[in-house]
Amino acid sequence: MRRFILLFIVAVTSVNSFALTREEPKLDPQNLHISWEVVDNNYQNKGQALTALVITNKGKTALPASGWKVYFNSSRNFLPNATTGNATITPINGDLYSITPTAKFPEIKPGESGRIEYVCESPVVNFTDAIEGPYLVWDNEPAKGYALGEFTVKPYNPTYQGLITPEILYNQNKTILDIPVAGLQKIIPTPVNYQENLGGFFNLDKGVMPGVSVDHKFDKEYGQLLAYLENLIGDKFHNSSKSKGLKSITIGYKTGLSVEGYELSVQPSGVQIVASTSAGIFYGIQSFKMLIPVTNKVQSSILIPCVEVKDAPRFPYRAVMLDVARNFQSKQQVLKLINLMAVYKLNTLHMHLTDDEGWRIEIPSLPELTTLGSKRGHSLDSKTNLPASHGSGPDFSNTAGTGFYTKADYIEILKYANERHVTVIPEIETPGHARASIKAMDARYERLLAAGDKAGAEHNLLRDLNDKSDYRSVQYWNDNVIDVSLPSTYNYIETVVGDLVNMYKEANAPLPAIHFGGDEVPAHVWEKSPAYLTLKATHPEIQGTGDLWYYFYGRVNDILKKRNIKLSGWEEMALRKTNVDGHATYVPNPQFVNEGMQVDVWNNVLGDGQEDLAYKLANGGYKVVLTCVTNLYFDMANYKSFDEPGYYWGAYLGIDKFFSFIPYDYFKNADVDKNGIAINRNLFVGKQRLTEYGKENIIGLQGALWGETVKTAERMDYMIFPKLIGLAERAWAKDPSWTTERDTAKSRILYNEDWSKFLNILGKRELPRLAYYNGGYSFRIPKPGVVLEDGKYLSNIQYPGLVIRYTTDGTEPTAKSKLYNSPVDAKGLVKFRAFDSKGRGGNMAEGPATNPKPAI
Template structure:
């Protein structure tokens, strides 16, 4: 899941640009009294890196400058700055510093004046140095989300603006224009007419040269079994033609036909385009739907730019079926929220590229986003964030969401009606929605919501009702910190009330699926990252151990819990899904702890999403598949969409699992993925010794690899635009690898023949993206904010050479120091002009990627 190393310097992307409020009355340093509480002193904060790898260690020395921009003095005492960052962020001067920092919970900290603090006069500034663990690889690593609270009114917070100064990067090996140029050199520019015109790549594809002309007069004629698919196709064609074509059950003449044909696979289809007709044949409605999506990608992208009177459809003969039946995208809306409209837009994207599973991560430590009838606190408290002293009405801010409650993206939830609409939308597009109830860890939002419910009902004298859904043991004295630094985010699984809660939520979910007419076979119950120390001092757990012979240690509580959850789901004709930990058991040998596949759950049809292929866990997915588990490959190294595209300060994203550009999802080899692990988390070549003694996937266990999944965790995703940027075009590699046949280059990727085949395949893929699919996505479903690549550039023989990762996009440049615009010169060959050359890549819609600069001396 979202894992180990990010807590070193966790923070947020966006920061407030608002001021702190109005001026306050004058205060002297000696008086140490607090200003009028109705307003806050205006402040301006500036943060900058002073020294990377400070003292030769993996830590950063930085400075925070506090400037009083008001007309009155900021008093020495009586205030607190709240912010988000790493608990390691401490003043360098220690006890002699004018401020101290303390962790509240998670990424949420506070900074308070010490006895060494002095009043800050109007217009004056104070610079304070801090040391924090890790390196500042991009702006996301900076402390952010600052706001001010006065001691005499601790209920109100005032946002403080923050300016971040870009560091010089003297000690970090950054991606450069030259290194990008070298990577791009293997990419060939392939003429558009020679590209496969259906994406993902079909199993069998042949062009005939005999096109079909699509107009408003062409009806969609469908067998009764495919009427829903025909109607949806007609709606999509209507978006191109301006008028929805007629949908019929019979007819003669030119038409698009959806015909049922027996004997084909569950998602297979055939597509034939001749000058007279377009015929989609399939056995199932899903197959007919995917044939229709292939027809849509056959249309030239330019057809979506404006309404068309006629559109040429290339003549093709296609026979197609997916490689994997489980092709998944996981959307985290718990850490930061996305609207229902954005969810529907993402479903349109998934449908177009034949991704058929939507893993809906709606609950986590920082938010619970789905209305559950009968448990209003889940969304009244768990779905809202803001400055609070007790979290009874809403939760603490997280990831810089700020002090004001009900502000996107910290706050927000889906009503029951919203979720039913989402389910219907997905159902019509043959997308299964797998809901995830994060348990027993990563459950802080649910725990706090039920605490609020408990407090409310106890106040009303309803003790039995108050305890009905309580998720923690009030007498528990256990001490722990999760990997994200929470000390109160784990459900107590010895309490009967915890199972009351899970059954209530499960049954309400099933009611929503039933009302939506949407299929559901499983619920994901999380299961990852429960920290050491949890439950050890819980009287409820001690009582369970005393009464249940099968629960001898705290470790056994884990198996007790998931055994009960599994039984609950089986009683409802569902199977259990979870992160890999659900299927692992602890083994201690000579005092050393290790994890092995738990044989008890194999026979229970438990499905696991395995993300961890780092360090000693490189082969974990194969070990679990070999043991008999149904495994979804969710490898962090190749499919975590929230990882930064490149090792560059201006490229926002995580890096604890490495860097993830467009190529990694594409060159992933599902049945031999260790051969896909070319670089480590630092972008250095992986040593072959890393794979020594690791378990390979057994031939008979291949059937246990049921699919691939790309998650997008949302700690840094605060807007729809950022979501789309992190998702696209990386998701296209997942779509290709999950659907398209096993490529020839994957059989023996180290051979010269395979390397040549890979270079050709990679070139075809990048050309398809640059010349067909990204231009399409500029308009499809309202248009997507996909990432435009950074130009590669180098100086050779006194001239600047440039190239691009995705042929079809245009490089533009300037030589006068100005930022390139859509009107700047297009790159057509080596640039002879001397001086500072700035280059950027532009798409056909006029958007550009990051600018790079080279000096041609």
């Protein structure tokens, strides 16, 4: 009996043990679909947003009530205790957060949904404000992240102040004059002198006799032109130099023209382009190519209008800054950008290659910079890769989060740019925005230390291992600033600079400057660094951590000077902190004025107090590149509307902001603040104006595309084009008359005439070209304007030449929908959409309601 009882106990125990150890059916995270939505955009009447995550289980296994977290990225702040009770939101680092269910969170059974509501500290403006890249982590497997199923952002119709509606767009568009194609200037940016010989044409066909300059200075540029033209006509040109009476295309040298200046003459008998430099010839060729009617088909004969052009740029530095650190862009996409920059005579590509979220260029001497710093995925310690940022997700499959240019890739970019007279300036962010490099050098330290090489391990270390300083950057990082007190920091800079120089030499490309960042270093860095305290004890000029700034950039400048490279950076590099009437302020730093440094000035946010910073620095003797956020940031949203992507912290920035920018007096055309609300002109009282001396120090303009919201090549095209043409116009062309006209009414009339011409050129000449050129560009197609009048909908578009199509059954218009030619009866749900010559459509506009809701 005793034995029977024992066997029974063993059997029962075995069964229970099996029950406890057997695997439950495992939930596939791909079956969890998440939707984000706005619940209340003025929650509790406090100017804050109540938003929600809805988790829908489309699998066959329940999501348990606990035992998991959802990680996500967000650029927005959440209020403390932000959720409504069934979950907690925890900031991790940077833009990474986690959501953990509480005891109030229910199990989500198959086919059911769970909802987590939370409060953001400010209203939602556009879909960019949604969370990004949610993924699942099980509590019992904390080092592994799992991609979820579909993530969607629910459409939202906001009513906030400053909302740009189709009615507003219509009223803006109706002031645009419709100009016949024949009356449009055919070269852009606008030449200094441009004269069309009406009625005259040069016939481009295979009967053209090519010719070159006597000294063959420009054979490379001429070869490029010949290949382009022969591709257009699908045949080779006549090549007999003894033939008489044939039409000719020649290029030649002419003394006395400016470095990038040229002269172009097109007559029925021939084409001649002359310049003093190969760059001038190249730009003359770009202008000649613009005269050729837009076509995507081979034509045996092409009529090119006769013109006389004398031209040269206004500014020597005409740049685009491309951030590939936050989100990576492929080599092919960079080459496409360079190609179009050259077409519109922009000559500098500033590549933002490193930041907190990524290191994007191979440095052979420091392989960890890419083996760790180029990869983003789920990470608890950043020892093998960086954490997810900007929605890059839990693994390395996301090509926006993970990727870099090999040495061969970068050399190819340099050669390609050099052939098109574009100089590539690399940016290596220091001392802030440097988390990728810091973590990479940490990994190098650990590797070499484990191998017994303590000296090698410490040689490139970028942080004091005993530093207890507590800080938080603007983007919420708490460990992203290089310790400039360490000697190893300068070993690292020497190494990076050395490898960059070698790449440029191998590519035979110019390297006039290296950009070393310098912006947004937060307060309280270095305060508890033993390395700082040691340096301070031996350097009496260092009285506080603020003085490390000048120490650091002085040493970096010395590293570059011995290689004959100039130091470039953001405006903070050229500023010295001081006090005026007891208040901290910044003034131009006299220490570096005569060092030839170049500063890119972005900060002129209207209402933030630094509106005149660029002019202060130029007046103070620094060489300044205007990169003003109010007018020259590609990544700012076009206007205030939920369906327009982009950030908006600095301004709302459509193509009109680029076109209307007045480099020497950007106060004049400032009209709305960063919230899209009309400004008070008293804002500029007491601000520095640009002196005549200061004008000499404004060396150029730069359009900037920061990459946080730019995850695809298509989105990059959308944000840059056609704004880039507006940038080119202001950087190359002389000041138009409306910029200096003192009579406000006259200035407004002159401006509208020029604005209409520009928009007609874009819509009827340049956008049709970009639709097919170089494989085509996914430029932004604007939303139509729509207004209700007398029971009918009227519609118009910002770019004359684009077509508008519409539907009356509530469906989305396609390239085959009805063409809008006249007012449409306001019956049912009418939708309007513009299309380019390739059939691509832009954002939709709905016919406005008869009683629209008032803005709040």
